[in-house]
Amino acid sequence: MSVVVIGAGQAGCQAAVSLREQGYRGPVTIVGDENVPPYQRPPLTKAYLAGDVDLDGVLVRPESFYAAHGIDLVLGDPAAAIAREDREVVLRSGLALRYSHLVLATGARPRTLPGALTLRTVADAEVLRERLHRPARALVIGAGFVGLEFAAVARTKGHEVTVVEALPRALARSVSPIVADHVVARHQERGVRVLLGAELSAPERGNADLVVAGIGVVPNVALAEDAGLTVDDGVVVDAHLRTDDPFIYAIGDCASFSSAFAGARIRLESVQNAMDQAACVAAGIMGSAEPYTAVPWFWSDQYDMKLQIAGITRGHDRTEVDGDPSSGRFAVYCYRGDRLLGVECVNKPAAFVQTRRRLAERQEFSVA
Amino acid sequence: MPKITYTQPDGVQSVVDVNEGDSVMRGAVLNGVPGIVAQCGGGASCGTCHVYVDENNTKPLPEMHPVEDELLHCTSSPRQDNSRLSCQLPVSAELDGLVVHVPETQI
Incomplete structure (x- = not known):
């Protein structure tokens, strides 16, 4: 048996860690696009952006952990194709990895706008952190969690911050109006301009010297799609997080699963979902499959x-x-x-x- | 580096070198000490890095923030007078030799 995990985010890393914790002794390889070992994303909009921690402080495990636990980390060499009939993943470098089980933890990428920076990776956070060392007039497009957490850090550091949201309220996808209004009021009290139901005007944009877009993400499904797996928003999986190929699972931000909590098929972009789905899939690979039923939860720190x-x-x-x-x-x-x-x-x-x-x-x- | 000792419910001990500035929680997670789940990654948000500080402890621990206090009221294993969230215990030279006991359950 050998397990290949595509994606070195929180979900992919946890899948490998959970396999080891559950007693799996075969080879495990994690394949990642970025040149850094798996790290936690939540601090990127909080402590890391604020400069309170560095890369070492956000790594999921220290770099030495992987070799010590027999986990192969292949970084900076993205998966290019899945050859399902050969049960093989081919990387951009041409390296081919055989698998008995494949876990897709390919995550998501931010929607972009011309001229706007995004905040998803440690490299993104590094750019913004540097940028916040000088006085800035920051314009945040989108009043979701990423935009508001960025706004909170930038404002706390004394920058001028404007948040523009096209919808009539903030956090519309995530929370009730009571909580959304409360959060917006706290931003306004601290001097953030929050424009809801607003079109982004040219002068507004022209005034800003730092523009950050927090307008949601798009799941990374191209590999799955090219391999002929069913994709509907995310990679479609069953109650055990298996795709229509019984040897391929999908977890984390990229997976579309049927949730009893939502009463619908959804994707969830959260640490909880990444960690719990990883553990669920590890158990499935180990032969003790249970359906995925974990309670979704999420947090955000602002001010x-x-x-x-x-x-x-x-x-x-x-x-x-x-x-x-x-x-x-x-x-x-x-x-x-x-x-x-x-x-x-x-x-x-x-x-x-x-x-x-x-x-x-x-x-x-x-x-x- | 300061050494922290984590004692499992069955008495097995792990003695771990922890970087100054890292929390007692992170010391456990980075070194694969079982039983400290830390679902939220250290934000005093989830109550799953609960530990019992050794009863003979004499090392200075920080005051408890009200959020930690509130979370300790709803931990999975019962709260005791020596309960703390290990994410709220930053490691310093002064804590060298600290012993904490990992509870039976976290979730």
């Missing part, structure tokens, strides 16, 4: 706000607020009918942890 979300709250028709938003500590429970979809917490970690556990117990009950 002194710790925002934590458990479950998928999109599609709720009713909310219950626990605590006073003006105190800066509250939780919004989101329901559809009587069913609790999830909770969105601002500086209320206990509500987050308790709800996550409650959702997990309900999930276990409904699967059993």
Whole structure:
């Protein structure tokens, strides 16, 4: 047996680590495009951007870990093709790797705009971090998590920051209006201009000397598509995260799976999803397959706000607020009918942890 | 480098060199010490890097932030007086020789 993992992000790295943790002794190879060992992305918009940690501080494992655990890291040599009939991955350099199981953890890439920088990789973060050493008039396009986290760091460092969002509210994909409004108000209090439902005007753009686009990502599915696997937004997988080829799995940002929490097929771009899907696939390869049912959760740190979300709250028709938003500590429970979809917490970690556990117990009950 | 000792529930100990400035949590994760999950990567967001500080500890530990205190109320293994989140314990020369006990469960 030999496992090849395409993608050296959090999901790909964890797949290899989980295989070792679960007692797999065969060869494991992780193939990555970038020239750096697997690293965590969340700090790139937070501590790394702020200059509080360096690359060593964001690596998922120290560089020496991989050799010590018999994990081959092939970096800077992207996978070019999958030859399914030969069970072989061919890299750009021509190197061919045989697999008994292949894990696609190819991630996603940011949507781009001409003249705007993006923030996805450590190289992106490095450019922006350097740029924030000089006074800047920063224009952020898109009021999603990446844009707002960047705005928070830039503003904290004293830069002029404007956020422009085409939709009428911030974080529209992710949280309820109550939480979104609260977050926007905290940005405004600190002097960030937030323009919602706004077209990006030429003068606005002309005024800025640093333009950052945070307008979402596109999953990397070309390899899967070229190999004839089903793709629908992401790489389509079943309850065990297998593609239509039983020897190929897909996990993390690139995988489209059916989620009981969303009541639909979705992709999730989160550390939780990357880690839990990796562990699930490792178990499947080891012969103890369980369907993927982990509770989705997500967090964001902006200024002194710790925002934590458990479950998928999109599609709720009713909310219950626990605590006073003006105190800066509250939780919004989101329901559809009587069913609790999830909770969105601002500086209320206990509500987050308790709800996550409650959702997990309900999930276990409904699967059993 | 300061040495930190992690004791598993079955008594097995790992003695690990941890960089000054790294947290007790990160020392465990980087060195493959089992039982410290740290799902959130160190943001005091998840409560899955819970440890019990050795009862004979005399080393100076930082004050507990209210967020840590709140999270410790809902850890998977029961909270005790010596419970801490290991991501909130930065390692310094003063902590050389610290012993922490890994709880039975984190999730």
